[in-house]
Amino acid sequence: MLEYPEVTARAEELRAHVAGKRIKSVLPPTKPHKFCWFSGEAADYEKKLAGSTVAGAEGFGIFVELVFDNGQRLCINDGVNVRLVDSGDKIKDWQLFLSFEDGAALVFTVAMYGGIYLHTGEYDDPYYLKSRKALAPGDEGFAAYYRRLLEESKPNLSAKALLATEQRFPGIGNGVAQDILFQAGIHPKRKLGTLTGPDRERLLESIRSVLAEMAAKGGRDTEKNIFGQKGGYQTRMSKNALAGGCPKCGGPITKEAYLGGSVYYCAACQPQDQ
Numbered sequence: 001m002l003e004y005p006e007v008t009a010r011a012e013e014l015r016a017h018v019a020g021k022r023i024k025s026v027l028p029p030t031k032p033h034k035f036c037w038f039s040g041e042a043a044d045y046e047k048k049l050a051g052s053t054v055a056g057a058e059g060f061g062i063f064v065e066l067v068f069d070n071g072q073r074l075c076i077n078d079g080v081n082v083r084l085v086d087s088g089d090k091i092k093d094w095q096l097f098l099s100f101e102d103g104a105a106l107v108f109t110v111a112m113y114g115g116i117y118l119h120t121g122e123y124d125d126p127y128y129l130k131s132r133k134a135l136a137p138g139d140e141g142f143a144a145y146y147r148r149l150l151e152e153s154k155p156n157l158s159a160k161a162l163l164a165t166e167q168r169f170p171g172i173g174n175g176v177a178q179d180i181l182f183q184a185g186i187h188p189k190r191k192l193g194t195l196t197g198p199d200r201e202r203l204l205e206s207i208r209s210v211l212a213e214m215a216a217k218g219g220r221d222t223e224k225n226i227f228g229q230k231g232g233y234q235t236r237m238s239k240n241a242l243a244g245g246c247p248k249c250g251g252p253i254t255k256e257a258y259l260g261g262s263v264y265y266c267a268a269c270q271p272q273d274q
Contacts, residue, residue, distance in 0.1 A: 004171035005214030011059030027097035035113035061131020061170030079114030134170040155193025178237035237264035
């Protein structure tokens with residue numbers, strides 16, 4: 001899933017390896033996907049993109065967006081995977097296939113759900129607009145925004161709910177929240193009303209430092225880049241780390257369902273009752 005580190009890394013990869021390439025053809029889905037959404041008909045994307053050149057790529061919130069020199073923009077959200085391949089490779093299925101004149105191609109696939117939207121700047125989806133306006137963790141003003149949200153949130157809201165629900169922080173989802181909370185020593189179920197001033201500042205610093213490290217290393221090892229390679233950041237609290245135990249104390253990592261997804265934590269390093 002595309003979260004802040006992957007959005008940042010995928011945009012950088014697309015700028016480095018796809019910018020300047022000219023579109024030869026655009027192929028619609030090989031077969032329908034019930035939970036893949038397009039703006040209009042995917043079959044119409046070719047007449048809007050053929051002959052145009054990729055001018056750049058942007059990453060924000062839960063979206064990665066390709067920008068073309070004819071004013072078109074192609075954005076994908078957090079459930080879409082994109083791979084850079086040779087157009088002659090044997091690819092079985094896709095939801096969109098962009099073929100370039102130099103023989104390369106971008107293949108877009110969707111596992112569970114996702115959107116692939118072509119627009120000219122007028123896309124008014126609320127998630128897109130909120131992601132567009134979102135402050136990145138390193139931006140000036142992010143700390144003030146974070147502190148204001150904490151003050152406005154109910155005391156019985158959990159730490160995971162603060163970070164990973166209702167798009168309070170577009171780009172921070174359940175995946176990256178696990179390592180953020182672990183680094184801060186805060187249990188996913190801990191209520192905000194129990195957080196001290198130092199706890200809150202430690203969580204802020206963890207958001208910034210963990211996400212920066214994840215992005216700098218090309219994303220998490222639970223996700224893959226445009227070449228199909230795992231990200232260089234080794235997750236500390238995830239399915240990949242479960243068997244290895246806590247990297248701080250060596251104790252067991254607990255996995256359980258909570259708020260619509262799995263949470264991973266070390267009960268010793270992240271006590272719930274404080």
